[in-house]
Amino acid sequence: MFTLGKQFTRRAAVAVLSASLVAGALAGCGNSDTGGEPADDGKITLGFSQVGAESGWRTANTNSIKEAAAAAGIELKFDDAQQKQENQIKAIRNYILQKVDVIAFSPVVESGWDNVLKEAKDAGIPVILTDRSVDSADKSLYKTFIGSDFVKEGRLSGEWLVNEMKSATGPVNIVELQGTTGSAPANDRKKGFAEAIAANPNLKIIASQTGDFTRAGGKAVMEQFIKANPKIDVLFAHNDDMGLGALEAITAAGKVPGKDIKIITIDAVKDGMQALADGKFNFIAECSPLLGPQLMDLVKKVKAGETIPQRIETEETTFTPEQAKAALPNRKY
Ligand code: GZL
Numbered sequence: 369m370f371t372l373g374k375q376f377t378r379r380a381a382v383a384v385l386s387a388s389l390v391a392g393a394l395a396g397c398g399n400s401d402t403g404g405e406p407a408d409d410g411k412i413t414l415g416f417s418q419v420g421a422e423s424g425w426r427t428a429n430t431n432s433i434k435e436a437a438a439a440a441g442i443e444l445k446f447d448d449a450q451q452k453q454e455n456q457i458k459a460i461r462n463y464i465l466q467k468v469d470v471i472a473f474s475p476v477v478e479s480g481w482d483n484v485l486k487e488a489k490d491a492g493i494p495v496i497l498t499d500r501s502v503d504s505a506d507k508s509l510y511k512t513f514i515g516s517d518f519v520k521e522g523r524l525s526g527e528w529l530v531n532e533m534k535s536a537t538g539p540v541n542i543v544e545l546q547g548t549t550g551s552a553p554a555n556d557r558k559k560g561f562a563e564a565i566a567a568n569p570n571l572k573i574i575a576s577q578t579g580d581f582t583r584a585g586g587k588a589v590m591e592q593f594i595k596a597n598p599k600i601d602v603l604f605a606h607n608d609d610m611g612l613g614a615l616e617a618i619t620a621a622g623k624v625p626g627k628d629i630k631i632i633t634i635d636a637v638k639d640g641m642q643a644l645a646d647g648k649f650n651f652i653a654e655c656s657p658l659l660g661p662q663l664m665d666l667v668k669k670v671k672a673g674e675t676i677p678q679r680i681e682t683e684e685t686t687f688t689p690e691q692a693k694a695a696l697p698n699r700k701y
Contacts, residue, residue: 453475453476512677525634532650561604575597650689
């Protein structure tokens with residue numbers, strides 16, 4: 369039971385506390401110059417939607433982006449979409465609600481982005497495409513694309529095979545492990561490879577199916593290819609990871625990878641380069657995941673309203689087994 373004195377004191381304390389809470393809240397709103405928004409401390413906030421974590425390439429790409437954001441003093445909001453377009457769209461909408469300064473993402477597939485990109489444009493938030501592109505006709509929906517020329521990667525792979533098989537007389541049966549269905553790298557690598565071998569009718573793609581850029585996918589589909597096709601001379605895999613998965617299926621079938629079945633892949637991640645150096649792969653076309661530093665430079669330029677090129681392609685090369693042996697000690701990823 370409180371005496372009056374204590375009751376009064378308690379009531380007074382509650383009143384003072386409530387008044388100070390209200391005053392504090394108003395003061396917080398009143399401090400910013402944008403009416404209720406946190407004061408702009410000059411730090412750039414980047415919202416990034418990543419495809420997923422499906423391959424060694426993707427892991428290296430994510431590391432590059434996170435390390436570069438930290439080094440550039442850019443606040444990074446990062447989302448892993450687990451290879452689902454609906455998750456990327458959700459993440460981009462969240463970034464719009466959070467009023468980030470710039471949005472960047474690697475679109476898991478080429479189509480279906482116009483609406484959400486228009487929402488970002490209407491919200492005044494610039495978008496940068498990294499790694500993979502979109503098929504939007506309206507180029508004003510994004511500021512730039514930074515990444516590889518996937519058609520060239522496919523073409524270089526096909527050109528190597530044409531040269532490798534120039535003395536072959538009979539049919540050369542090729543099986544193809546495609547990347548994620550509908551993705552720019554899968555579409556373009558397939559196109560470039562097919563164009564490069566088109567003039568050589570003895571080079572025939574007898575089976576082509578997606579392994580979704582994963583080792584498990586590559587192994588499962590290669591097992592089917594081997595069951596259905598008694599004579600396979602070449603495997604063209606759209607990335608190292610599917611090629612590495614296929615190695616397990618090839619050896620389980622009692623065949624020697626790199627000899628009975630020649631293997632061409634794309635990426636040049638460390639595990640792929642080791643397989644190449646060991647003679648299990650025969651050729652790799654490089655696709656660099658180290659886009660982080662260039663992306664952060666572009667984020668700063670876009671935030672500052674500077675004009676940047678519509679498309680920025682990364683420098684890449686190719687590797688034979690000998691070249692892989694020499695490059696491996698200094699490989700960053
Ligand atoms: C290519 C990239 C592809 C890689 C795969 O830029 O989008 O996705 O080739 C990765 O390893 O999964």
